[in-house]
Amino acid sequence: xxxDLRDYPRGLAVQADVCLxxxxxAGITIARELAGTELRVCLAEGGGLQYEFAESQSLYAGTNxxxxxxxxAGRLRFFGGTTNHWSGRCAPLSEIxxxxxxxxxxxxxxxxxxxxxxxxxxxxxxxxxxxxxxSDEETLAxxxxxxxxxxxxxxxxxxxxxxxxxxxxxxxxxxKAYGTLLAEADNVRTLLHANFxxxxxxxxxxxxxxxxxxxxxxxxxTIEAKNYVLCCGGIENARLxxxxxxxxxxxxxxxxxxxxxxxxxxxxxxxxxxxSAEPMTRLQNQFNFLRGPDGLQVEVGLTLTPEIMERExxxxxxxxxxxxxxxxxxxxxxxxxxxxxxxxxxxPEIGDKVGLIAEDFQELAGVLEHRLASNRTxxxxxxxSKSAVLLVDLEPAPDPESRVLLADDRDALGLRxxxxxxxxxxxxxxxxxxxxxxxxxxxxxVGIGRTRLESWLRDERVSAVDALDGVPHYIGTTRxxxxxxxxxxxxxxxxxxxQNLYVAGSSVFPxxxxxxxxxxxxxxxxxxxxxxxx
Amino acid sequence: xxxPEERSRALLSNLLIAGDxxxxxxxxxxxxxxxxxxxxxxxDGWLLARSEARLCAVLYLExxxxx
Numbered sequence: 001x002x003x004d005l006r007d008y009p010r011g012l013a014v015q016a017d018v019c020l021x022x023x024x025x026a027g028i029t030i031a032r033e034l035a036g037t038e039l040r041v042c043l044a045e046g047g048g049l050q051y052e053f054a055e056s057q058s059l060y061a062g063t064n065x066x067x068x069x070x071x072x073a074g075r076l077r078f079f080g081g082t083t084n085h086w087s088g089r090c091a092p093l094s095e096i097x098x099x100x101x102x103x104x105x106x107x108x109x110x111x112x113x114x115x116x117x118x119x120x121x122x123x124x125x126x127x128x129x130x131x132x133x134x135s136d137e138e139t140l141a142x143x144x145x146x147x148x149x150x151x152x153x154x155x156x157x158x159x160x161x162x163x164x165x166x167x168x169x170x171x172x173x174x175x176k177a178y179g180t181l182l183a184e185a186d187n188v189r190t191l192l193h194a195n196f197x198x199x200x201x202x203x204x205x206x207x208x209x210x211x212x213x214x215x216x217x218x219x220x221x222t223i224e225a226k227n228y229v230l231c232c233g234g235i236e237n238a239r240l241x242x243x244x245x246x247x248x249x250x251x252x253x254x255x256x257x258x259x260x261x262x263x264x265x266x267x268x269x270x271x272x273x274x275x276s277a278e279p280m281t282r283l284q285n286q287f288n289f290l291r292g293p294d295g296l297q298v299e300v301g302l303t304l305t306p307e308i309m310e311r312e313x314x315x316x317x318x319x320x321x322x323x324x325x326x327x328x329x330x331x332x333x334x335x336x337x338x339x340x341x342x343x344x345x346x347x348p349e350i351g352d353k354v355g356l357i358a359e360d361f362q363e364l365a366g367v368l369e370h371r372l373a374s375n376r377t378x379x380x381x382x383x384x385s386k387s388a389v390l391l392v393d394l395e396p397a398p399d400p401e402s403r404v405l406l407a408d409d410r411d412a413l414g415l416r417x418x419x420x421x422x423x424x425x426x427x428x429x430x431x432x433x434x435x436x437x438x439x440x441x442x443x444x445x446v447g448i449g450r451t452r453l454e455s456w457l458r459d460e461r462v463s464a465v466d467a468l469d470g471v472p473h474y475i476g477t478t479r480x481x482x483x484x485x486x487x488x489x490x491x492x493x494x495x496x497x498x499q500n501l502y503v504a505g506s507s508v509f510p511x512x513x514x515x516x517x518x519x520x521x522x523x524x525x526x527x528x529x530x531x532x533x534x
Numbered sequence: 535x536x537x538p539e540e541r542s543r544a545l546l547s548n549l550l551i552a553g554d555x556x557x558x559x560x561x562x563x564x565x566x567x568x569x570x571x572x573x574x575x576x577x578d579g580w581l582l583a584r585s586e587a588r589l590c591a592v593l594y595l596e597x598x599x600x601x
Contacts, residue, residue, distance in 0.1 A: 272579075437576075437581060440574075441572050441581060442569070444581065444583070451581050452579040453576060454579070458579065
């Protein structure tokens, strides 16, 4: 059943076995997993079923003292959480991401990839792929575009899978996919507009006795459960633990001052421009957003081998290409005219474009024939291109000084707002520079094109902070470690020093890898659900 | 990236055309070897094989000597 806390003006007392706080990818996955079991589940979500900026979303406001972090735009405070603006881009973390890497301080998970693998398989189903997730080898074979023979000592292809579209949504949406299932589950009670207010502790301070949640109209509920899981996202999980640690003069995983530290975001930057004398058609069918049979949608890029990362002390990283339209091509000119006419406009510089079409008429006729045969419009499919932007995606290095803190001002519920001090540094620049240089050299060797590298990769006086954008994946603030001096939760995602408080989400990742985090969030949520059942 | 130690036409020429075969074939081999071993130089952002950069430097020094 899904209810709105505001509909209970006298308040509410709920008994449950498991209380999940936050209904994003992690919270919904655990609730879905426990639906239909013997456990009574209460899923408390701060927002409603829709985006409400003036109410719920404004609770996310905060301040930045380091590199700016989009605290409002990067998060969504309503049922479904950030899955409501998820692109569907999925990849598991690599085996090396879980390892302790002596060249990266604070690296290493207390679990290895083989322990997570069975959950990755099921995570693919939860993320909308059903049984259609394919291995890299199968995917490349289905695409029928053999990759160029790049140096296998340096590179491996890296494949991002895109979750399928849903009716009225361009990609998979957890709220849409699982809302009905949760609403109909007899053992799951979802409370909307139920914002975390405070925990009450047992006398020995090792157990949470209950949690109070509150709507913005003042109505409160007390949820008494056997186990509690924070599923509020990479920033909010840390904020709530910091609030409770401060209110209780310690505890909540923060006795060693670890909560909120190691705050990371993935980084993306423009590394260079690859140019070619000839159209890049073949490359565009190899490294690009590609579609295959049976709804297959992927992006193919490159990553470095673990051996070269280790030998050269690099972070995990990958690279993709963004093709630029060839402005001298008659096909591009015809596409421009087509698009303009579709929007009822007369295209600018029509004379020049007609001239280009006349010069390339034969090629244009061939493209048209192919598009019509494949039932595509002229503007669909591969654009003619002789240049491509080389983009790099980087794993950030864990840094205890990069952190989430509490600000002095308070939100509408009277809780201290968040303050972020996000940092990244020279190690990320060095990794980007090496990756770009290796890609450029290899593309030159096999005759793909020549590359001009961006100035931030070759001149230390140019700011890497300005060149690199943070991708709003908030990671590391309640990191997993068997040693309470090094982390906030243990290998089962239980908060150190607490017997019945758990954390789910990317905040428990000790390192971020370079892959998008959703699949790993879901895999760990499935693993935690199993732990809670047992 | 500056390489003042290679600021000599004679030295650069020797480095470029060492080996057997015609000069173009030796240059092509040297460039291929550079790419395979990632022996590269960055000139105004452009990533060049070391031998390509040396060839450009020789040509520049020749022009400068004539002027």
